[in-house]
Amino acid sequence: xxxLEYNNxxxxxxxxxxxxxxxxxxxxxPIQRGGILTKEAYKALVAYGxxxxxxxxxxxxxxxxxxxxxxADFLNDMAKFLNIDNIMPTAAARESKKIAMEVLSNKxxxxxxxxxxxxxxxxxxxxxxxxxxxxxEVTNSGYPEYDLNxxxxxxxxxxxxxxxxxxxxLVVLTHVDYKYGNYNxxxxxxxxxxxxxxxxxxxxxxxxxxxxxDCKQSDVDFIACSGHKSMSASGPIGLLGFKxxxxxxxxxxxxxxxxxxxxxxxxxxxxxxxCPPVYGAPLITLMASFPEIVRRTQNKYVQEESEKANYVIxxxxxxxxxxxxxxxxxxxxxxxxxxxxxxxxxxxxxRRGFFLRxxxxxxxxxxxxPGISTEIxxxxxxxxxSQVEHFADSILDIAKKYNII
Amino acid sequence: xxxLEYNNxxxxxxxxxxxxxxxxxxxxxPIQRGGILTKEAYKALVAYGxxxxxxxxxxxxxxxxxxxxxxADFLNDMAKFLNIDNIMPTAAARESKKIAMEVLSNKxxxxxxxxxxxxxxxxxxxxxxxxxxxxxEVTNSGYPEYDLNxxxxxxxxxxxxxxxxxxxxLVVLTHVDYKYGNYNxxxxxxxxxxxxxxxxxxxxxxxxxxxxxDCKQSDVDFIACSGHKSMSASGPIGLLGFKxxxxxxxxxxxxxxxxxxxxxxxxxxxxxxxCPPVYGAPLITLMASFPEIVRRTQNKYVQEESEKANYVIxxxxxxxxxxxxxxxxxxxxxxxxxxxxxxxxxxxxxRRGFFLRxxxxxxxxxxxxPGISTEIxxxxxxxxxSQVEHFADSILDIAKKYNII
Numbered sequence: 001x002x003x004l005e006y007n008n009x010x011x012x013x014x015x016x017x018x019x020x021x022x023x024x025x026x027x028x029x030p031i032q033r034g035g036i037l038t039k040e041a042y043k044a045l046v047a048y049g050x051x052x053x054x055x056x057x058x059x060x061x062x063x064x065x066x067x068x069x070x071x072a073d074f075l076n077d078m079a080k081f082l083n084i085d086n087i088m089p090t091a092a093a094r095e096s097k098k099i100a101m102e103v104l105s106n107k108x109x110x111x112x113x114x115x116x117x118x119x120x121x122x123x124x125x126x127x128x129x130x131x132x133x134x135x136x137e138v139t140n141s142g143y144p145e146y147d148l149n150x151x152x153x154x155x156x157x158x159x160x161x162x163x164x165x166x167x168x169x170l171v172v173l174t175h176v177d178y179k180y181g182n183y184n185x186x187x188x189x190x191x192x193x194x195x196x197x198x199x200x201x202x203x204x205x206x207x208x209x210x211x212x213x214d215c216k217q218s219d220v221d222f223i224a225c226s227g228h229k230s231m232s233a234s235g236p237i238g239l240l241g242f243k244x245x246x247x248x249x250x251x252x253x254x255x256x257x258x259x260x261x262x263x264x265x266x267x268x269x270x271x272x273x274x275c276p277p278v279y280g281a282p283l284i285t286l287m288a289s290f291p292e293i294v295r296r297t298q299n300k301y302v303q304e305e306s307e308k309a310n311y312v313i314x315x316x317x318x319x320x321x322x323x324x325x326x327x328x329x330x331x332x333x334x335x336x337x338x339x340x341x342x343x344x345x346x347x348x349x350x351r352r353g354f355f356l357r358x359x360x361x362x363x364x365x366x367x368x369x370p371g372i373s374t375e376i377x378x379x380x381x382x383x384x385x386s387q388v389e390h391f392a393d394s395i396l397d398i399a400k401k402y403n404i405i
Numbered sequence: 406x407x408x409l410e411y412n413n414x415x416x417x418x419x420x421x422x423x424x425x426x427x428x429x430x431x432x433x434x435p436i437q438r439g440g441i442l443t444k445e446a447y448k449a450l451v452a453y454g455x456x457x458x459x460x461x462x463x464x465x466x467x468x469x470x471x472x473x474x475x476x477a478d479f480l481n482d483m484a485k486f487l488n489i490d491n492i493m494p495t496a497a498a499r500e501s502k503k504i505a506m507e508v509l510s511n512k513x514x515x516x517x518x519x520x521x522x523x524x525x526x527x528x529x530x531x532x533x534x535x536x537x538x539x540x541x542e543v544t545n546s547g548y549p550e551y552d553l554n555x556x557x558x559x560x561x562x563x564x565x566x567x568x569x570x571x572x573x574x575l576v577v578l579t580h581v582d583y584k585y586g587n588y589n590x591x592x593x594x595x596x597x598x599x600x601x602x603x604x605x606x607x608x609x610x611x612x613x614x615x616x617x618x619d620c621k622q623s624d625v626d627f628i629a630c631s632g633h634k635s636m637s638a639s640g641p642i643g644l645l646g647f648k649x650x651x652x653x654x655x656x657x658x659x660x661x662x663x664x665x666x667x668x669x670x671x672x673x674x675x676x677x678x679x680c681p682p683v684y685g686a687p688l689i690t691l692m693a694s695f696p697e698i699v700r701r702t703q704n705k706y707v708q709e710e711s712e713k714a715n716y717v718i719x720x721x722x723x724x725x726x727x728x729x730x731x732x733x734x735x736x737x738x739x740x741x742x743x744x745x746x747x748x749x750x751x752x753x754x755x756r757r758g759f760f761l762r763x764x765x766x767x768x769x770x771x772x773x774x775p776g777i778s779t780e781i782x783x784x785x786x787x788x789x790x791s792q793v794e795h796f797a798d799s800i801l802d803i804a805k806k807y808n809i810i
């Protein structure tokens with residue numbers, strides 16, 4: 001192949017990416033709704049698209065100290081918004097969890113167990129694994145509600161104390177889980193952690209930016225947030241919030257020195273490899289969406305978003321064998337519905353489980369998990385009421401087409 | 406303050422971000438030139454701006470296996486381009502270095518020293534520090550060339566062997582350094598590492614995407630690349646390339662299991678927290694720029710870019726006491742020029758060292774380090790010839806204005 005041919009082949013393959021999904025289709029993918037950019041974020045994205053754009057005016061060698069655009073200010077405002085002492089950007093919520101465990105492992109090297117709820121995201125487990133820690137799970141009520149037994153945190157803390165003669169390193173609660181969208185009130189867990197003086201991390205990857213959060217009120221020591229999942233930011237960006245008592249543990253300044261050059265970097269934070277990787281579009285889009293995030297997490301808007309999910313659930317009740325998985329009524333609009341009737345259709349359909357995705361796509365709806373007809377997982381967040389109605393009607397319409405109702 | 410007032414204040418602060426720098430100004434900031442988006446990347450950026458956009462069609466739960474858009478294909482093509490067996494995306498080149506050291510520390514727990522060149526970026530040192538390793542530096546020739554004594558790698562390897570009775574964990578060479586833009590041929594270092602069978606990491610944050618690279622030819626075991634620094638990608642994205650003999654060491658599959666749920670995630674890679682944080686704009690813009698990256702790293706284009714920097718250097722020789730720092734002629738266009746004459750002007754100028762930045766800005770040129778007149782650090786990469794001429798003329802013009810020439 002000549003260079004020219006090779007170049008043409010590459011161009012063919014890599015330069016025609018389009019994704020006008022949100023204009024042509026309703027995307028109900030559970031991980032996509034909360035990350036759709038605001039208009040302001042779009043403008044910022046285009047202005048700050050280039051590589052390292054945010055660092056044009058970095059005067060202090062630290063992204064968290066940039067004043068133009070107002071990064072330092074933003075981190076303070078975000079901390080006030082979540083009501084926690086400090087906020088640092090991270091690569092993603094998963095990184096925030098990993099960092100919190102790493103920081104605590106350095107502080108309490110003898111503590112080896114992390115207690116998590118049994119609906120935790122896989123990245124919570126991976127953070128435990130990569131920090132060489134042990135996991136202990138808090139049970140849930142099982143099918144169909146999967147309601148966490150939050151009081152059990154106390155029992156398991158005692159169990160760890162007894163077995164290991166050490167406190168658990170950390171307690172993690174998933175504020176809203178990825179699978180059933182169950183909302184958990186962190187106050188009770190915060191209180192239990194407080195009794196034993198154990199650090200408490202609230203994973204809000206699906207909730208901060210969607211639901212109101214008050215860390216102080218729930219005795220939260222660390223909060224993990226996701227800009228691309230729930231704060232209308234261009235991926236990837238997470239946030240790590242932490243109480244001031246952990247400030248020095250998190251903000252570990254570099255101490256290494258070159259053996260010949262004597263170079264040192266005392267201004268740089270080891271925990272974040274100097275600066276967290278959010279240099280351009282991720283942080284500026286999160287900042288641009290912040291006013292909207294503040295607006296949309298006020299109670300009246302939050303309630304309306306819950307109503308949208310509950311509306312769909314109510315509408316589709318006439319389908320036989322329908323079973324919502326998770327607690328009702330919905331507080332967070334991420335919803336999982338068991339659809340045995342659709343699964344029966346798939347058994348004899350030439351496209352098998354894919355038929356359901358096909359049928360939705362024909363009706364202008366995307367984001368269904370491919371090949372799966374046993375359950376529909378969706379998120380109505382931010383859809384207009386007419387889109388919500390169209391989505392509910394489409395489910396009924398498909399049911400009618402296959403003589404289910 | 407009422408909610409409305411608060412919201413208005415936030416809007417005032419956060420929703421008017423603009424950065425039309427590249428249209429109105431010539432940005433010669435050393436870290437910005439290689440990250441300016443291609444037209445194709447701009448289109449992809451706008452299409453894939455939303456949060457987690459790339460993951461719409463994730464069927465296998467792993468970003469490196471997504472086929473639409475062709476991520477899996479792209480990683481193979483990039484590996485071929487750099488001539489190394491495997492490529493995985495990372496948050497940034499700094500993360501690639503950290504991961505390589507972590508992986509090797511797990512493989513060789515008794516090896517504790519990393520040998521680096523004395524022009525290495527601070528993040529190389531931080532990666533050593535956070536992995537609890539020791540640093541040994543290879544010297545350079547000092548002012549004004551700062552030419553690395555590459556043969557010294559051999560001596561220091563022997564020194565470590567003698568002192569620790571263990572091989573060094575890793576040898577790192579900065580392909581092109583951030584401060585003087587010195588280019589180092591990796592072949593010699595690769596050969597030395599090969600003699601002792603020590604892994605060799607080439608840090609190409611400033612070079613891959615700008616200069617041609619052939620990992621096999623230089624016996625490179627690990628390569629760290631930066632999409633936002635040198636591959637016209639929207640930040641942040643890095644690449645970690647590695648030889649197949651390290652495949653199992655890098656791609657560590659999760660083994661953790663829930664103690665009650667028995668949940669496990671054997672498909673997820675611990676090293677990358679499941680998926681590296683490049684979910685939307687970063688990876689798609691890197692992919693969209695790839696054909697241009699391949700084109701622009703061909704010798705004739707590379708030579709032309711070197712000529713631009715050398716042109717500026719030649720033009721400004723009439724300024725007294727001018728001294729280029731780093732090796733000449735330039736191969737990589739990142740250039741550092743000592744300007745004692747400008748520093749004298751600053752001594753009596755009301756704006757002190759800031760006068761130089763002001764003068765350049767008046768001439769449509771930005772990216773100068775603020776407050777510094779002792780040296781000018783610039784990068785002509787990707788500027789048109791008329792922009793290059795204007796930049797050189799501006800330096801002379803400022804010198805004339807202050808009666809230096």
